[in-house]
Structures are given as C-alpha cells and as structure tokens.
Amino acid sequence: MTAAERTKLAGIAAGANNYVHPGGDGNQHIPATGTGNNGRVLKAGATAGSAAWGIVDWSEISGKPSTFTPAVHSHSASDITSGTLAADRLPAASTSASGVVQLNTATNSTSTTQAATASAVKAVYDLAAGKLGPGVTWNQLKGV
DSSP: OOHHHHHHHHTSOTTTTOOOOOOSTTOOOOOOOOGGGTTOEEEEOSSTTOEEEEOOOGGGOOSOOSSOOOOOOOOOGGGOOSSOOOGGGSOBOOSSSOOBOEEEOOSSOOOSSEEEOHHHHHHHHHHHHHHOOTTOOHHHHHTO
C-alpha cells in the first residue's frame, strides 16, 4: 500500500460504511421466495413497511365490471368438457369424417349421409334370407 492510499484511508471517518437501508413504504426489497409462493403476489400490509405473499381474492379486485358482455370467440372441441351443445354446432359425419349421423329405418334408402338402424338391417337380412333356399349355386344366382 502506498503512502497516498494510507493517507486517503486515514481520512475516512469511523463507521462511514455502516449504511442502513430505509425500511419504510416504497423502500422494501422483495424477499427471495421458494416454490411455496409460486402464483402468489406480494400484498401490502396495513402498517408501513409490511407485506405478505398471498393470493388475490375476487372480492379484492376493484374496478371490475358487474356483468360480462358476451363476445364472439371459439374453443377447440377438446376444451369443452361438459354442458349442452346445440345440434347444429355438431359436425356431420361422412365417409371420410367422424360426426353425427341421422338414423334411417327405410330399407330402400340410397342415402350416403344417413345410417341404417339395426331394425332396417335385420329387415333386409330377413328379406334376403327368405329369397334363397338351401343349395342355391352361384350360377343360379347369376342366372346362368
């Protein structure tokens, strides 16, 4: 250490580095937290310099509207876990997509958008079964 440095240090008053950080409102440092305070906020206390971690309750939020005007928005189907949907909001089924189908009991329908009921399938099966006797050959069916 040089003589100049010794002189400089000798001129510093005792206790000059004893800084005390102010502790009043607006001077607090946010304390280190652990995972126990994840998702919480630091809430000011009623006395100067006091604060505590907490969860903001709905009743503590000021200036919120008393009603919420509906707004047009959308959700993916996976977001809907319960409730009632209007039938016109459900997708229609097709030969290439899952969805809702209309059932049909007619045995002569050519629809590609409706599904046969079990009773319609049984009626057609019974009709076909009654047309063929045992021992009918393929050539007889073809009319050869």
